[in-house]
Amino acid sequence: MEKIVFIEDETTLQKMLGAALKEAGYSVITASDGETGLAAVRAEKPDLVLLDLILPKMDGFTVLGEIKKDEATAHTPVIVLTNLESAEDVGRVVALGATTYLVKANYDLPDIVLKIKEILGK
Amino acid sequence: MLLKFLRQFNIVRGCREDFNVSVWKCPTFLFVLMGVAVTVSTLTAYFIASRFDQDPQISALLALGTAGIVLIIGHIIIQSFAKIVEVSRLKSQFLDIISHQLLTPLTALKWSASTIESDGTSPESAKQQEAYMIIKESTNKMVNIVNTLLDIARIEAGRVTMNFGRFDMRESVKKIIALRAHDLEAKHSTIELWGEEVIAPVLADPFRTRLVIENLVDNAIKYSREHSSIVITLRQENDRVMFEIKDKGVGIPAHEHKNIFQKFFRASNEFSYQTKGLGVGLYLVKFIIEASGGAIGFESQEGVGSRFWFSLPVYKYKT
Numbered sequence: 001m002e003k004i005v006f007i008e009d010e011t012t013l014q015k016m017l018g019a020a021l022k023e024a025g026y027s028v029i030t031a032s033d034g035e036t037g038l039a040a041v042r043a044e045k046p047d048l049v050l051l052d053l054i055l056p057k058m059d060g061f062t063v064l065g066e067i068k069k070d071e072a073t074a075h076t077p078v079i080v081l082t083n084l085e086s087a088e089d090v091g092r093v094v095a096l097g098a099t100t101y102l103v104k105a106n107y108d109l110p111d112i113v114l115k116i117k118e119i120l121g122k
Numbered sequence: 123m124l125l126k127f128l129r130q131f132n133i134v135r136g137c138r139e140d141f142n143v144s145v146w147k148c149p150t151f152l153f154v155l156m157g158v159a160v161t162v163s164t165l166t167a168y169f170i171a172s173r174f175d176q177d178p179q180i181s182a183l184l185a186l187g188t189a190g191i192v193l194i195i196g197h198i199i200i201q202s203f204a205k206i207v208e209v210s211r212l213k214s215q216f217l218d219i220i221s222h223q224l225l226t227p228l229t230a231l232k233w234s235a236s237t238i239e240s241d242g243t244s245p246e247s248a249k250q251q252e253a254y255m256i257i258k259e260s261t262n263k264m265v266n267i268v269n270t271l272l273d274i275a276r277i278e279a280g281r282v283t284m285n286f287g288r289f290d291m292r293e294s295v296k297k298i299i300a301l302r303a304h305d306l307e308a309k310h311s312t313i314e315l316w317g318e319e320v321i322a323p324v325l326a327d328p329f330r331t332r333l334v335i336e337n338l339v340d341n342a343i344k345y346s347r348e349h350s351s352i353v354i355t356l357r358q359e360n361d362r363v364m365f366e367i368k369d370k371g372v373g374i375p376a377h378e379h380k381n382i383f384q385k386f387f388r389a390s391n392e393f394s395y396q397t398k399g400l401g402v403g404l405y406l407v408k409f410i411i412e413a414s415g416g417a418i419g420f421e422s423q424e425g426v427g428s429r430f431w432f433s434l435p436v437y438k439y440k441t
Contacts, residue, residue, distance in 0.1 A: 010226055010230070012230045084222065088281065103329070104229040105225045106269075106329045109236045
């Protein structure tokens with residue numbers, strides 16, 4: 001079973017997408033802040049990371065940078081899932097090595113699951 | 123007419139209405155004041171210098187005095203502009219934060235609605251089904267309003283990112299029409315989709331182009347008369363896909379045609395039709411289409427209706 005670490009501080013969104021992913025057959029580990037999320041990525045070595053940008057303790061940009069800096073996790077695809085959409089934010093995330101950038105409010109839940117399936121080649 | 127022409131020279135009124143500041147903080151007034159000061163000082167300097175031409179020190183002193191006055195007024199003008207820029211920056215930042223905060227609960231609503239749908243457990247009774255449709259339509263409308271406000275703030279700050287990709291116009295138009303079922307029903311009106319059944323996809327920012335279509339469809343519904351029919355036509359012209367929407371609505375008065383794509387524009391006759399709106403829709407629509415390498419235009423006759431169109435480049439498959 002493929003493993004996904006989902007870092008999102010909004011509990012409602014975390015619960016909803018987490019449930020949809022479990023239903024789609026993935027093993028999901030959730031984290032509500034950047035520090036815990038990064039620790040989970042390092043410990044679990046997931047197949048994919050879903051990352052919000054505005055997070056307590058450590059923001060998503062830093063988490064992404066740390067994931068890509070570490071040889072053990074650098075190859076892990078990271079989907080940035082946020083409601084920020086300014087040119088600066090997108091540019092920073094792309095430069096840091098994110099696989100793709102999705103604006104949460106623009107997608108229905110099944111569409112996000114579909115994108116994840118595409119990236120994991122399922 | 124003459125009064126209207128003369129009114130544009132009323133600086134004090136302009137300062138109050140355009141900048142909302144006192145005349146002493148208003149760049150237009152200060153600029154005119156600087157011009158008057160320079161002219162008066164130069165003329166005075168000329169008369170005094172011609173009278174006391176034996177004493178060059180007086181002329182030099184006058185020139186120095188004039189330069190001093192101009193510098194002081196120039197400094198006040200720059201300070202006024204700096205303040206206006208700062209207020210505008212804070213306003214955009216505030217709008218950005220508020221919009222972002224609104225998007226989180228809206229995302230939860232949108233995801234909830236799509237979960238109900240994808241789960242196959244759609245509400246059973248007609249009443250529940252209608253309530254569910256209202257939640258879905260309203261959520262989409264709110265997401266659009268927030269995205270519109272965010273985009274306006276981004277355009278003003280010069281930081282819009284277009285995310286280009288493949289976009290199926292016909293599919294999107296069909297979905298948008300389906301989501302307007304309640305609005306159309308309330309007006310006893312219909313939307314017909316004409317044109318080619320199979321049409322090439324376009325190269326555009328999918329979410330923003332959907333916003334463009336939604337804006338044009340919503341305007342057509344809002345300004346239509348009851349029991350009327352709106353027609354959307356999609357067709358391909360060489361390497362462009364053309365979208366056209368025609369309504370039999372209130373139309374736009376000819377003298378206001380030049381302002382239609384300006385920010386906060388609201389046609390003067392629209393209030394008679396009791397419509398609501400931000401007045402930024404068409405401003406954003408034009409920006410998005412032009413930023414996508416497309417073209418946009420309209421024809422409208424008051425009391426008869428309007429025809430809005432835009433074209434976008436065909437998406438070329440990678441080989």
